[in-house]
Amino acid sequence: MSRQEAERRKAEQKGRRGESLAAWYLWLGGWRILAKRQRVGAGEVDLVARKGRTVAFVEVKWRSTGAALDSAIDARRLKRVARAAEALAPRFAKAGDHLRIDVILLAPGHWPRHMANVWQP
Numbered sequence: 275m276s277r278q279e280a281e282r283r284k285a286e287q288k289g290r291r292g293e294s295l296a297a298w299y300l301w302l303g304g305w306r307i308l309a310k311r312q313r314v315g316a317g318e319v320d321l322v323a324r325k326g327r328t329v330a331f332v333e334v335k336w337r338s339t340g341a342a343l344d345s346a347i348d349a350r351r352l353k354r355v356a357r358a359a360e361a362l363a364p365r366f367a368k369a370g371d372h373l374r375i376d377v378i379l380l381a382p383g384h385w386p387r388h389m390a391n392v393w394q395p
Contacts, residue, residue, distance in 0.1 A: 292336030293320050296378040299386045300332070308366050316357035321378075322366050329367045330376040330390070331359035343379040343387065352377075356393045 275283075297307050305323040312319045321332040333355045335346035356375055367373055375393035380386050 288336050288338075289334075292380045293334045295380055296332065296334040296386065297321055297323075299378065299388070300330075303388075305330070312358070312362050314358050314361040316361050317354040319355060319358045319362060322362065323376075324366070327370060328372045328374065329363075330374050331355060331362065332376045332378055334378050334380065336380045338381065340381045340384045343381055343384070346379055347377050347392075352393050 293310060297310065300321065300323050301307060303325075305325045307321060307323050308329070309322040310320065312322060319331045320334040321330075323330045323332060333347065333351065335343070337343050337346050352375065359373070359375055363373055374391040377389045377392050378386050379389070
């Protein structure tokens with residue numbers, strides 16, 4: 275295995291760990307996790323969660339430092355998540371549900387930063 279492949283695998287493991295921590299964080303906040311790592315042609319959604327009549331399509335970002343969290347998400351990434359959420363909505367949402375895009379930012383030694391309803395088309 276090349277060094278680049280090893281680094282990619284390590285980053286993938288950290289990303290999966292971050293998604294698991296984010297799922298626990300949401301669950302502790304009263305959310306029900308409907309799905310993880312949902313891929314469609316338009317992109318991927320890390321978590322799909324429901325709380326009451328709200329369905330959140332959640333992008334999770336794990337960074338090694340808290341300072342790196344400030345640049346972890348941008349409009350291009352959010353647009354990709356929004357396209358994927360639009361394709362996935364019929365699977366998870368019911369008539370009358372409120373849909374939104376959320377982001378959870380994680381770094382060692384920092385509380386999760388949950389940003390709700392970050393995408394307004």
